[in-house]
Amino acid sequence: MEKRFEKRFAALAAKHEGGFVPFVTLCDPDFETSIKILHCLRENGADALELGFPFSDPCADGPVIQHADKRALKSGARTKDFFACIRAVRDADPEIPMSILVYANVVYAHGIDNFFKMAADSGLDAVLVPDVPSGMLTTKSGDFAKAAADHGIDTVLIAPPNADDATLQQIAKITTGYTYVLSRFGITGTETAFGKPVKVIKRLKELKAPVPILGFGISTPEHVKQALETGAVGAIAGSGCVKIIEKHLGDVPALLKELGAYVSAMKAATRG
Amino acid sequence: MTILNPFFGKYGGQYVPEVLIPALNQLEETFVEARHDPSFRRELNDLLHKYAGRPTPLTLCQNITKGTKTRIYLKREDLVHGGAHKTNQVIGQALLAKRMGKTRIIAETGAGQHGVATALICARMGFKCRIYMGITDTERQKPNVFRMRLMGAEVREISVGAGTLKEACNEALRDYAANFENTHYIIGTAAGPHPFPTIVREFQKIIGEEIRYQIELEEGRLPDACFACVGGGSNAIGMFADFLDTDVPLYGVEPGGKGLETGMHGATIEKGVDGIFFGALSKNLQTEDGMINESNTISAGLDFPSVGPQHAYLDSIGRVKYVNATNKEALEAFVLLSEQEGIIPALESSHAMAYAIKMMREHPDKEQVFVVNLSGRGDKDIFSVSKYLEDLGCIRADGSIDTAPLRK
Numbered sequence: 001m002e003k004r005f006e007k008r009f010a011a012l013a014a015k016h017e018g019g020f021v022p023f024v025t026l027c028d029p030d031f032e033t034s035i036k037i038l039h040c041l042r043e044n045g046a047d048a049l050e051l052g053f054p055f056s057d058p059c060a061d062g063p064v065i066q067h068a069d070k071r072a073l074k075s076g077a078r079t080k081d082f083f084a085c086i087r088a089v090r091d092a093d094p095e096i097p098m099s100i101l102v103y104a105n106v107v108y109a110h111g112i113d114n115f116f117k118m119a120a121d122s123g124l125d126a127v128l129v130p131d132v133p134s135g136m137l138t139t140k141s142g143d144f145a146k147a148a149a150d151h152g153i154d155t156v157l158i159a160p161p162n163a164d165d166a167t168l169q170q171i172a173k174i175t176t177g178y179t180y181v182l183s184r185f186g187i188t189g190t191e192t193a194f195g196k197p198v199k200v201i202k203r204l205k206e207l208k209a210p211v212p213i214l215g216f217g218i219s220t221p222e223h224v225k226q227a228l229e230t231g232a233v234g235a236i237a238g239s240g241c242v243k244i245i246e247k248h249l250g251d252v253p254a255l256l257k258e259l260g261a262y263v264s265a266m267k268a269a270t271r272g
Numbered sequence: 273m274t275i276l277n278p279f280f281g282k283y284g285g286q287y288v289p290e291v292l293i294p295a296l297n298q299l300e301e302t303f304v305e306a307r308h309d310p311s312f313r314r315e316l317n318d319l320l321h322k323y324a325g326r327p328t329p330l331t332l333c334q335n336i337t338k339g340t341k342t343r344i345y346l347k348r349e350d351l352v353h354g355g356a357h358k359t360n361q362v363i364g365q366a367l368l369a370k371r372m373g374k375t376r377i378i379a380e381t382g383a384g385q386h387g388v389a390t391a392l393i394c395a396r397m398g399f400k401c402r403i404y405m406g407i408t409d410t411e412r413q414k415p416n417v418f419r420m421r422l423m424g425a426e427v428r429e430i431s432v433g434a435g436t437l438k439e440a441c442n443e444a445l446r447d448y449a450a451n452f453e454n455t456h457y458i459i460g461t462a463a464g465p466h467p468f469p470t471i472v473r474e475f476q477k478i479i480g481e482e483i484r485y486q487i488e489l490e491e492g493r494l495p496d497a498c499f500a501c502v503g504g505g506s507n508a509i510g511m512f513a514d515f516l517d518t519d520v521p522l523y524g525v526e527p528g529g530k531g532l533e534t535g536m537h538g539a540t541i542e543k544g545v546d547g548i549f550f551g552a553l554s555k556n557l558q559t560e561d562g563m564i565n566e567s568n569t570i571s572a573g574l575d576f577p578s579v580g581p582q583h584a585y586l587d588s589i590g591r592v593k594y595v596n597a598t599n600k601e602a603l604e605a606f607v608l609l610s611e612q613e614g615i616i617p618a619l620e621s622s623h624a625m626a627y628a629i630k631m632m633r634e635h636p637d638k639e640q641v642f643v644v645n646l647s648g649r650g651d652k653d654i655f656s657v658s659k660y661l662e663d664l665g666c667i668r669a670d671g672s673i674d675t676a677p678l679r680k
Binding site for chain 1: 273274279282283284285286287288289290291292293294432433438442445446449450451452453545546547548549550551553556558559560561562563564
């Protein structure tokens with residue numbers, strides 16, 4: 001199994017660059033446009049992609065991503081289409097690391113093992129399930145960690161700012177690929193500025209956790225710079241990207257133009 | 273690690289973002305510690321007796337059972353302050369919130385009964401209070417919206433999706449994830465992530481404990497069956513908990529809506545599949561891809577596409593039988609209980625009553641003692657019910673009510 005996240009972030013470190021990871025919802029607003037959006041992100045400098053699997057009840061997400069999920073589902077897209085988007089990117093770019101953020105019920109509904117098999121078949125690298133905390137990854141009700149390992153998929157956990165040391169140790173032990181460091185409490189969105197969990201990042205590094213990437217509330221190049229100053233090796237921006245998609249619904253060229261410029265500017269901010 | 277077992281068989285768990293785990297741990301610790309603290313028990317009992325009006329009576333139906341050998345007792349949770357059983361556990365959780373030093377309370381509500389209960393205890397104990405309620409529900413349960421506002425709660429109307437309980441739950445979870453440091457989320461039913469289903473059951477099981485004592489006094493024996501409606505399932509688990517170690521048949525009545533065959537219902541246990549929603553593995557109404565469907569019923573309080581995990585478990589081991597009553601059956605029970613016993617039941621509770629009536633009619637000559645949990649009063653429903661009855665052709669020219677069309 002290729003360790004694309006490890007490889008990519010090692011290469012960035014060698015260049016003294018941070019990583020910029022845009023987030024969009026798969027099939028938002030529909031399958032065809034989504035494929036164009038994913039290529040646009042890649043071609044404009046995204047170092048990795050974090051992709052949202054649409055869900056009917058995204059309780060960790062703010063209004064911007066809730067609406068994106070709704071648009072995707074309304075277009076009629078289903079699980080096979082979400083994976084087909086990933087396949088399309090993988091076919092075009094064998095190197096780019098890709099993860100998905102998918103709610104537990106979607107994984108569970110397909111059978112946990114079967115879902116991870118589909119993920120591996122699509123060329124995906126990592127899976128983050130926001131409503132499965134570290135303590136619920138492996139229980140008698142379902143084993144997400146084993147299914148991921150069996151299919152060579154990285155398991156990404158979220159390290160929140162309020163995690164105690166025992167939790168951080170567990171997260172450092174289980175997480176593979178990268179560690180999603182939560183910049184603040186709450187849900188996704190740009191309404192609330194991001195926080196700077198310097199201590200959490202320092203501790204994760206001491207514990208030799210996979211590279212810390214900061215998410216939640218990051219939407220401008222200035223934010224990206226500040227995020228990297230916390231010790232994180234990369235920054236994730238979701239609602240900022242999705243807002244551009246929402247703004248240009250029905251006008252794909254304008255959408256791709258603005259999104260491309262946004263991603264370039266965000267990426268530029270990672271180069272010291 | 274949790275202190276108590278977060279699972280019921282395979283159901284339950286804590287399927288929430290990692291960021292909420294410390295808040296759930298704090299809640300569990302506080303609950304475990306408070307349970308055995310005599311001063312906590314004293315304060316709880318004091319509020320239950322002198323503020324909420326417990327114990328509630330067990331009322332024997334006089335007229336509705338005529339011509340049969342069935343005796344139906346009603347557990348009068350409609351007489352609890354606030355108008356429903358919801359107040360029982362809200363008092364307990366508010367005391368836990370105080371113990372944790374929280375200053376703000378949030379809650380979701382469907383029919384508005386849990387919102388009203390939360391608002392009243394917040395007014396009494398001085399908490400800042402915000403209630404999340406879907407916009408479809410604020411429309412069909414207007415009196416409760418005003419009651420909440422009157423008692424100082426902020427009612428936040430949610431317009432996404434179908435605007436019912438499911439969206440209110442999502443929104444409350446989002447608020448909790450952002451504000452848990454000063455905020456306690458009083459979940460209104462025996463669902464959600466551990467420890468909520470256990471806490472809610474423990475604070476509601478006083479219903480069943482009182483029934484056991486009262487039925488012994490009246491009949492000198494246990495009943496032949498107990499009935500409770502099931503949305504999330506808090507009044508049902510409150511009634512059933514103290515009977516689980518007996519062999520009394522227990523019936524959980526889900527909302528059959530327009531009939532199970534139409535797909536327009538909220539019969540989560542009968543028709544749902546295993547899935548993870550609202551913090552727990554339970555039964556849900558959902559698509560093959562795991563998208564949660566909207567439920568459908570005239571009863572806002574039962575309009576929930578999931579169910580408390582302990583009910584999913586009790587179904588899986590066959591201890592409780594989960595059945596359903598349709599909109600029409602519930603409406604008929606609503607009218608019959610009003611006309612013949614002078615008690616206007618909540619539409620939710622009317623589902624439990626409807627199923628008891630159905631079993632009574634099936635065996636008119638059988639000597640049997642039923643207890644129905646009359647979980648709430650129906651004042652909040654009168655405007656919607658009058659409209660439903662009119663639409664179904666149940667209002668005669670002189671304004672009187674004819675239930676015949678409901679039996680077609």
